[in-house]
Amino acid sequence: MKNVETLLRTSLWGQSLTEEELQRALSGTVERTFAAGAFICMKGEPVEYWMGIIDGLGKMASHWTTGKTTSLTGITNGGWFGEGSLLKNEVRRYDVMALRETRVAMMNRSTFMWLMDHSIPFNRHLITQLNERLGQFIGMMENERLLDIDTRIARVLAAFFNPVLYPGTTNLLQISQEELGYLAGVSRQRANQGLKVLEDAGLVRSEYGGIEVLDLDGLRSFGD
Secondary structure (H helix, E strand, O other), rough: OOOHHHHHHHOOHHOHHHHHHHHHHOOOOOEEEEEEEEEEEEEOOOEEEEEEEEEEEEEEEEEEOOEEEEEEEEOOOOOEHHHHHHHHHOOOOOOEEOOOOOOEEEEHHHHHHHHHHHHHHHHHHHHHHHHHHHHHHHHHHHHHHHOOOHHHHHHHHHHOOOOOOOOOOOEOOOOHHHHHHHHHHHHHHHHHEEEEEEEHHHOEEEEEEEEEEOOHHHHHHHOO
């Protein structure tokens, strides 16, 4: 079973650290498990950790007092998040909820800042990740405003194949139709309909416990 050390050693940034730096990172990182439906972190809280998904699935979203929810993105195995709020030293501006039981590596602020002060490769990775995240959110704004639901579902699936943000992704996505609906902002039934459209197009295949992606390029360009 994957643990904190395995996640850090196999992370893109972890592979570039010296052994001394890696040990410092390990000493400042703990693991926590969150039940399905639990908040991994909440909007308005002080940001004290950089977080990485060891195993599971999280949904980054913004929940308003009016009851409205805006889904931002999913975070799956190998994905790290929260660096922007740590760098700006501000309260968190979004919620992250566990869509299933999820194990999370939590690196404390002092360790994160020490790595920034001592590792050029770590800084390079953060710049790359921030740039990728910015591009992801710009694309999501476009998807939300311009695309139909079936195309949005295709883009949600394709987004998991970003090699910087989600390096642990395989062709068989461990995601249910209900979880896909949460991420796309639609019901499970509507997600099922969208998947059927993508299956008929030869892009995906529903499997027991997940969705197999058959044509990633086709998913990325679906609806264009």
